Amino acid sequence: MPEPVLDAVIVLVALADFLINQWDMSLTAKVTAVIACAALPLRRRFPLVVFLLTLPATLMQEMVVAPFAALFTLAERSRDRWLLSVCAGLFALASVTPWPLDGDSPGRAWTVVTFLYMLGAAAAPVLLGQLLQARRDLARRLVEIEEAREHERLLHSQAVLARERAQLAREMHDVVSHQVSLIAVQAGALQVAAKDPEFKEGVRAIRTLSVDTLDELRHMVTLLRASGGHSTELTPQPTLTDLQRLVSSSGIETELVGELPGQVSTTAQRAVYRTVQEALTNVRKHAPGARATVRLWYDASAFGVTVTNTPATRGALPLPGSGQGLIGLGERAELLGGTFEAGPTKDGGYEVWMSAPL
Incomplete structure (x- = not known):
């Protein structure tokens, strides 16, 4: 109505x-x-x-x-x-x-009885209003949970696709590219040593095709290492330049502070990005209404990122999780020779911490 x-x-x-x-x-x-x-x-x-x-x-x-x-x-x-x-x-x-x-006055005893009766009657609209409020909160929370699940499924599919592409790229780079490189080297040596003009021309053609094939393989390896978000997406994986956009689009009140030195490698930048991405996703899933702080830091020997969130302001429904996200972040830190830690804070929030040597 x-x-x-x-x-x-x-x-x-x-x-x-x-x-x-x-x-x-x-x-x-x-x-x-x-x-x-x-x-x-x-x-x-x-x-x-x-x-x-x-x-x-x-x-x-x-x-x-x-x-x-x-x-x-x-x-x-x-x-x-x-x-x-x-x-x-x-x-x-x-x-x-x-x-x-x-x-x-109708009498003290009758007044007390009437007061208790009217107090019980007043409890009805109060309880009904609170019930409607709880139902509205639950509906809103279910929408947030569904959005978080969809976001998690998307991230998982992207991670699986990116891992498969990276594995295929490694195989092509380590095996196929190596073999084609040997063919090009051997053809070049034969071209230099050949005396017969026809034989020399044939070897030159083999060497030219090998070099062209090697360039194509390198181009394919570059494409395979691209992000696995969509079938038509061939953009590079995110780095620190994409961190502000990630924070702005997280749907959480988040503050980004600090910076990292310019000599941080692209692989390390991706590790920092994925750490922040996973931490903010977990805040959205498990701490509705919380605020987060993303702090980038470095010193003479190491660099890292710390993501801290405040306690939830609304109740969170329990969600099934594999725990693979934090495990994957730990593996990324290990590949960089660094460390990864995650756990609750003293005020009831949560903190994710990743560091790696410069």
Whole structure:
């Protein structure tokens, strides 16, 4: 139902509740009731203020629709349970307080019973609002989990494809290119030693074809070492120049500080990039709402990166994981002759640390 229509229905029901209960009502009581009903369309923007505006009407007469609607909206939008408890108590207190204040009291025992009854009644809209809030949070969290899973599947497929391409590139470089290089060298030697012009021309053609084939093989090896993200993607794997874009598109409030020296190799730059990528992915999966800091550092003998995140601000649903991401980062660090560590921090966050010698 559209919000304007829903607001109109609630105001009409609250007015009907007011009209039914206006027995010998004073002008002040009528004004407070009208104010309470008129304020209901504003309860989404100012839930606490609207609820407080319904309390005078609740005090002066038996009105429940307007304060319950305001209390439900407040519970739906507020995460302060102490505030909700106080508001429910204020409603119950306003309901049992005699009006006028100098009027006859129904007795202390009956007042306590009525107060407890009205407090239990006020708990219904509070619990219903909190339930709706939890359902909305859960739906949003499920969307984030699905996005994180899709991102993880994409990264995994890219890593598998890149690993297979790299393996094939190594085989071509170490075996095929080596054999073709030997053919070109032997053909060149025969071309120099040959006396027969026809034989010399044939050997020259063999050498030329071998050199051309070697150039093609080197070009193919370069392409095979390209990123394995998409079947048509033949761009080089990311380096430090792509780190700012990774941080900006991570979907996490992340601060990038520090820098690395210019002599860091391309392989080491990829290791730093993948470390930051995996760490931010884990923050998104396991610490929703957390902030992260990516710090690049170096000294006279080593360089590295540290990714630290704060504790989660929202609950995280448990997700199955193979743990291969952190293992792969450790293997990257070992290939560089460095070290890799990961673990929780004292404040409840998490830290990933990778270093390698310059």
